[in-house]
Every structure is written in C-alpha cells, then in structure tokens.
Amino acid sequence: MDSEGMSEMDNVQEMDRAYIAHTYGRFPLVLKEGHGSVCRDENGKEYIDLGSGIAVTSFGFGDETWVKAVEAQLHMLQHTSNLYYTEPCARLAQMLCERTGMKKVFFSNSGAESNECLIKVARKWAMEHRGAEYSTIVTMKGSFHGRTLTTLAATGQEHYHELFQPLTPGFLHVTPEDTEELEAVLRKEKVAGVLLECIQGEGGVIELSRAYLQAVEELCRKYGCLLLVDEVQTGNGRTGKLYAYMHADLHPDVVSTAKGLAGGLPLGATLMAERVQDVLGPGDHGSTFGGNPVCAAGALSILERLSDEMLRDIAEKGQMVRELLQGQKGILSISGKGLMLGIETEKAAGQVVRECMDAGVLCLTAKDKVRLLPALNIDRDVLKKGVEILREVVAS
C-alpha cells in the first residue's frame, strides 16, 4: 500500500485505465515474475501458467538456455537494420528451411505481418504467372489471421470487420470441410491462393480434418492456385509436429508463423517453397525490425531444441491432459492436438477461466471453449496439478 492506501495493483490498473487504449479486457491481475511454468502476482501468489502468453513463451518464463542466448546477443549487437548481414538471422533462416524443405524466409515482427507478407507473395506470384486479375485470396469461415486491415479482411469472422470498412478487397470466405463450396469458388473466381489454419485457434480450437486439408491441396493444384498455411498459433512445435500441416502431409507454397517462434520476443516469419521462392525481389517488401538479431538468437535457441524427441513429448503431454479430462464431470468435449487444446465445458468458459485464476491456474478461452496452450517444456507434475485444478473448477 502507498500513502494513499493504493495497492500496487490499484496503481497499475489506474495508470492502464488512464493511459492505455481500452482494447483489452484484462483480468484484475498484475503479473510480476515467473520461472518455468509458474508465475507470481504482485502479492506473491503463485499461478500455474497454462496459456504461455497465448502460445508465445514456448519454453516458459526465463528459460535459462533462451535467456543466455538472448543475453549473449544483446551484449554483441541489439540491432543493425536490414542494410547489413547478421549471423543469427541467416542461421535461423537456414534452420527453418532445412527443417521444412522451404527455400526462402522473410522475417517480420508479428503474426499479422507474417500473413501480410504471405498475401503479398501470393498476389505477386499470381499476377506474374496467371494475370493481374488473379488476386482473390480464399480463406475459411471462423479463421483468424490478424488485426491489420488486410489480415482482418482475410479473417473469416464478420464481427471483426464491421467497424473498419472498407477493408482490403479481394477476400472470400468458405465453409471449412465443404469441398464442393471451395471447388465452386475456385471454378468461378480468379484465385491467387487458399489460406487456412490447420487448427483454427481463435475460432475455437477447431481442427480441419486430414481429408479436407488434403482435398484443399488437391483443389489448389487442380485450379493452379497456391496453398497458404497460417501456422502463427499452431507452429513451432505446439501441436506435436514442428508445423501442424505436417500432420496432414501437406505441401504448402507459403507458410506464416510467429508467436512461439522466438519464445517471447516479437518475430514473424514467412516461409516460401520452391515455386514462389523468387517472387519477392529488391524493394518488394521490408521491415525495420524484421530478423532482428536478438529475436533471431532467441528463436534459434527454441528451434534447436524442438527435436523429434521433444515433439513426441509434447504429443504425449497433450494425451496426458486429454486422459485427465476426458469423461470427467462437466467436460463435454476436447479438441486440438499436442499442447493446443480446446475444452468444451458445461460451465461457461469465461467463468471457468476466472475461477481457475482464483484457484491459481491461468488458462484461456477460445470462443465458447476453455483453451490450454501451456509451455512446450512444462514439467509433467506441474501440468498435472494445473489440469487437476481445472478439472475441479469445471466439476464444481
């Protein structure tokens, strides 16, 4: 308490209310420090973190290897601009390409920006190879691709669009799992590419079936357009594969990713396959901070550790969570893969999240589901304890 009887939380909340745009519905919680998958608020109360900053802190808070890598780079160079070469950025691009078979990477700072680049690649490729009128990007209803005016246009949820018209033109939204609808659109419209999330994250942890994903790829090949995959939330080990498209054996032409890539630093990446590797030329795109060496060093320390063994472990921990929750009182269904799980509960999801917070567990919602996105290296006992608390909250 200060001399006016205000707690630290009151002060922070006051300042936030006074000076920060009111875009976020925040919980009344000021987080102060964390280690691994446990963090503390300003009163020292502990929370098991099952949200990892919405799939960002891939190896938890203050992971030693990550901190060392980031710190070492901070002591060397924190930024150079893209007028010069830096090693972490080049090594990270090489690692991403070697692990995916993609040929080129463009680095940016966020998921939305990685999708902006993906859309630019698709449009320029289509203009050069098929004609300027082939500019339409087809995306899925229920999708989420970002908050810029173009990625909002790509997002297949009307309510995000209403207040910001006119959005970038040239986007159409189709119903997931309906191949006939997609084929009708591809036959009729001049389409540059089809963009999808293999598991719609913000849309409610909705998995697109392997059969549908493969059908989309076939249709893209049949109608000569690009397959574009948004791995912003599903990527970098989250689902138990390096990228979620690998579960369905897809061959995307462009992949976007961000969130967990640099373990808590802002970094986006757009990965381009052979067919589109030379689409972007000098001056076509750029970003002041994109590929920043500190963020790249952080990302290298994450990607280096996402071994096959680690990916198997992520899948197994996801299975453990499912087994702890399946068929339990108040649990209606579980969706998702690896450590990206959506839980449909009898109790309203928002209420479950609030009660979990009171009980010392941080989790998320996605539409009407409770969403879990714990750190990929979360200790099994910590995960079990957190899920058991969630289970009690859901049952009560």
Ligand SMILES: Cc1ncc(COP(=O)(O)O)c(C=O)c1O
């Ligand atoms: C699938 C997907 N794409 C894009 C974005 C936008 O990412 P960012 O908030 O980093 O711009 C998100 C964010 O939730 C996402 O889940």
